[in-house]
Amino acid sequence: MTNDAIDALQALIGQPFTEGPSPLGRWLGGVLRAAEPGSISMAYTVREEMTNPAGVLHGGMIASMMDELIGMTVFTTTGRYHASVNLSIDYLSSARVGDVVICTTRIVRQGRQIVHAEASLTREDGKLLARATSNLLARD
Amino acid sequence: MTNDAIDALQALIGQPFTEGPSPLGRWLGGVLRAAEPGSISMAYTVREEMTNPAGVLHGGMIASMMDELIGMTVFTTTGRYHASVNLSIDYLSSARVGDVVICTTRIVRQGRQIVHAEASLTREDGKLLARATSNLLARD
Amino acid sequence: MTNDAIDALQALIGQPFTEGPSPLGRWLGGVLRAAEPGSISMAYTVREEMTNPAGVLHGGMIASMMDELIGMTVFTTTGRYHASVNLSIDYLSSARVGDVVICTTRIVRQGRQIVHAEASLTREDGKLLARATSNLLARD
Amino acid sequence: MTNDAIDALQALIGQPFTEGPSPLGRWLGGVLRAAEPGSISMAYTVREEMTNPAGVLHGGMIASMMDELIGMTVFTTTGRYHASVNLSIDYLSSARVGDVVICTTRIVRQGRQIVHAEASLTREDGKLLARATSNLLARD
Numbered sequence: 001m002t003n004d005a006i007d008a009l010q011a012l013i014g015q016p017f018t019e020g021p022s023p024l025g026r027w028l029g030g031v032l033r034a035a036e037p038g039s040i041s042m043a044y045t046v047r048e049e050m051t052n053p054a055g056v057l058h059g060g061m062i063a064s065m066m067d068e069l070i071g072m073t074v075f076t077t078t079g080r081y082h083a084s085v086n087l088s089i090d091y092l093s094s095a096r097v098g099d100v101v102i103c104t105t106r107i108v109r110q111g112r113q114i115v116h117a118e119a120s121l122t123r124e125d126g127k128l129l130a131r132a133t134s135n136l137l138a139r140d
Numbered sequence: 141m142t143n144d145a146i147d148a149l150q151a152l153i154g155q156p157f158t159e160g161p162s163p164l165g166r167w168l169g170g171v172l173r174a175a176e177p178g179s180i181s182m183a184y185t186v187r188e189e190m191t192n193p194a195g196v197l198h199g200g201m202i203a204s205m206m207d208e209l210i211g212m213t214v215f216t217t218t219g220r221y222h223a224s225v226n227l228s229i230d231y232l233s234s235a236r237v238g239d240v241v242i243c244t245t246r247i248v249r250q251g252r253q254i255v256h257a258e259a260s261l262t263r264e265d266g267k268l269l270a271r272a273t274s275n276l277l278a279r280d
Numbered sequence: 281m282t283n284d285a286i287d288a289l290q291a292l293i294g295q296p297f298t299e300g301p302s303p304l305g306r307w308l309g310g311v312l313r314a315a316e317p318g319s320i321s322m323a324y325t326v327r328e329e330m331t332n333p334a335g336v337l338h339g340g341m342i343a344s345m346m347d348e349l350i351g352m353t354v355f356t357t358t359g360r361y362h363a364s365v366n367l368s369i370d371y372l373s374s375a376r377v378g379d380v381v382i383c384t385t386r387i388v389r390q391g392r393q394i395v396h397a398e399a400s401l402t403r404e405d406g407k408l409l410a411r412a413t414s415n416l417l418a419r420d
Numbered sequence: 421m422t423n424d425a426i427d428a429l430q431a432l433i434g435q436p437f438t439e440g441p442s443p444l445g446r447w448l449g450g451v452l453r454a455a456e457p458g459s460i461s462m463a464y465t466v467r468e469e470m471t472n473p474a475g476v477l478h479g480g481m482i483a484s485m486m487d488e489l490i491g492m493t494v495f496t497t498t499g500r501y502h503a504s505v506n507l508s509i510d511y512l513s514s515a516r517v518g519d520v521v522i523c524t525t526r527i528v529r530q531g532r533q534i535v536h537a538e539a540s541l542t543r544e545d546g547k548l549l550a551r552a553t554s555n556l557l558a559r560d
Contacts, residue, residue: 021193024200052211053161059211059224060164060204067199071192084199085394085415088228088368088508090536090553092529109512109548113393114365114417116510128529133510133553135365135415137394225534225555228368228508230396230413232389249372249408253533254505254557256370268389273370273413275505275555277534301473304480332491333441339491339504340444340484347479351472364479368508 005076009035017042025068028061030103038107040073043124046099056094057101057129063089065103066119066132073105074115074136082115082136089132093123100124113138145216149175157182165208168201170243178247180213183264186239196234197241197269203229205243206259206272213245214255214276222255222276229272233263240264253278285356289315297322305348308341310383318387320353323404326379336374337381337409343369345383346399346412353385354395354416362395362416369412373403380404393418425496429455437462445488448481450523458527460493463544466519476514477521477549483509485523486539486552493525494535494556502535502556509552513543520544533558 009032017030030042044065052058067087074082095101102122109116115136121129149172157170170182184205192198207227214222235241242262249256255276261269289312297310310322324345332338347367354362375381382402389396395416401409429452437450450462462485470481487507494502515521522542529536535556541549 022198023189023191024198025192027189049163049167051163052165052208053215054221054223058162058164058204059207059227060200063203063207063227063229064198064200067203068192071199075193081194083194084231086228086230086366086368087199087203088226088366088553089203090226090555091224092536108551116512131528131553133508133551135510137417226506226508228413228506230415232396248411256372271388271413273368273411275370277557302478303469303471304478305472307469329443329447331443332445332488333495334501334503338442338444338484339487339507340480343483343487343507343509344478344480347483348472351479355473361474363474364511366508366510367479367483368506369483370506371504 005079006035006037009040009076022068024064028065028068033102035076037077038073039105040069041102041104042069043100043102046095046097046101048097051097056096057099059089059091062091062121062130063087065121067134069103069105070117070119070134070136073107074117077107078110078115081139083139085135085137087132087134089130091130093127093129095123095129101129145219146175146177149180149216162208164204168205168208173242175216177217178213179245180209181242181244182209183240183242186235186237186241188237191237196236199229199231202231202261202270203227203272205261207274209243209245210257210259210274210276213247214257217247218250218255221279223279225275225277227272227274229270231270233267233269235263235269241269285359286315286317289320289356302348304344308345308348313382315356317357318353319385320349321382321384322349323380323382326375326377326381328377331377336376337379339369339371342371342401342410343367345401347414349383349385350397350399350414350416353387354397357387358390358395361419363419365415365417367412367414369410371410373407373409375403375409381409425499426455426457429460429496442488444484448485448488453522455496457497458493459525460489461522461524462489463520463522466515466517466521468517471517476516477519479509479511482511482541482550483507485541487554489523489525490537490539490554490556493527494537497527498530498535501559503559505555505557507552507554509550511550513547513549515543515549521549
């Protein structure tokens with residue numbers, strides 16, 4: 001199943017991710033950049049409704065992109081449903097409306113019960129905006 | 141200034157929070173429940189676009205509610221702009237479309253440079269859904 | 281088993297904790313203050329070898345007291361072995377050699393697989409030094 | 421100053437770290453493996469008093485090694501004192517008495533006020549035991 005799921009993702013590279021099973025994922029409106037077992041990259045364009053009072057990409061939106069993409073990576077890689085146990089995010093720099101930001105995930109350790117994964121968010125110019133780690137528990 | 145900001149918030153208790161300065165905050169669409177120096181409570185109704193593929197409130201939306209409300213609490217309490225340094229969230233239970241969830245914040249330590257705050261999210265029936273801690277850096 | 285374990289702990293209140301099963305716990309040398317299902321308090325006296333170059337209680341020692349006591353709380357409360365999945369600590373203030381610091385734990389959610397717990401560290405004068413949250417996975 | 425501090429460290433590579441300014445650091449008893457601006461590696465041998473009731477390297481000792489080495493890295497790289505704001509650790513695997521474990525740090529972002537750093541701990545056989553991130557605040 002895993003390979004099929006990754007293959008299916010790879011067929012969508014470069015296209016807006018409008019048909020995925022995640023309602024918030026569709027609202028975020030990413031464009032898939034890369035997918036392989038254990039790692040996915042998705043590009044998002046910052047919209048005004050994604051910003052905070054300072055006019056920059058909201059910390060909660062950064063968390064949303066990361067949690068969404070980590071979940072997708074774990075499901076397509078393991079073929080099993082997992083629930084996020086925790087998500088720990090460090091904010092390093094900011095992005096503004098119209099900026100394209102790229103979220104990239106990596107499964108660090110794939111245990112039988114717990115998967116440990118990380119995510120980073122960068123601007124197109126390579127500037128690192130945020131990093132996160134998450135632990136997820138297999139639900140079946 | 142602090143007291144004025146809290147007074148202004150208290151005048152909005154019970155009303156939809158549609159005029160705030162945060163674009164994402166307006167999209168989240170909360171209703172203010174309580175506001176005092178160092179603590180704010182806001183109720184949100186879970187909409188379909190806030191959910192994940194499992195049909196439950198997305199972890200990123202929980203982060204959004206918490207980061208949004210912590211930021212509002214720190215600004216109205218201190219009168220100064222702060223940037224989130226980090227946000228660490230633990231997920232404990234889930235909510236579904238139509239559920240009302242209540243986010244409540246508390247400033248634990250108000251330092252000159254760093255403010256340490258926490259947030260919890262509960263369902264209306266009192267079930268604890270998530271908890272978070274955050275450190276914020278004064279920007280001026 | 282749980283009640284027996286708590287009863288056994290309560291018989292040790294006020295005594296140096298020199299016979300416990302944890303080698304590092306014995307080295308830390310705490311004195312039990314309180315024990316009940318889901319919560320334990322232990323007092324530690326800061327020794328010179330527990331400090332950092334700034335002459336204050338080392339962040340790693342704070343982590344050690346918290347991880348040790350959370351583990352003890354989870355084992356005596358659930359009767360099962362758990363492994364720490366993560367530990368997230370926020371440092372708020374400092375203590376010096378000779379200070380007595382009190383670590384207090386609380387199980388926030390006792391799930392079948394994951395236990396979510398927190399710990400705080402305060403000085404005898406009530407000053408809050410640090411807080412932590414941890415998720416632990418049942419190993420059997 | 422930075423280069424001098426790194427040079428001084430590099431002269432100690434391969435030697436037990438018995439003369440450092442950190443009392444806990446001396447107790448941990450590491451052997452310096454590598455030092456450059458923004459990154460240090462130190463090897464530690466697991467002693468019995470560093471273990472937990474399960475007979476494995478205590479989570480608090482892992483935190484101690486990481487917090488100690490991150491602090492050393494930030495001081496020698498920036499030449500300024502910093503205080504740890506937070507430390508977030510994920511535990512991935514375990515080590516036993518007699519094992520040699522290697523802690524390696526990296527400064528991810530060196531800001532004027534906040535330094536963001538990470539650490540990993542591996543066994544000599546390359547097995548990843550734990551990872552951490554930390555934010556530190558300049559104190560002067």
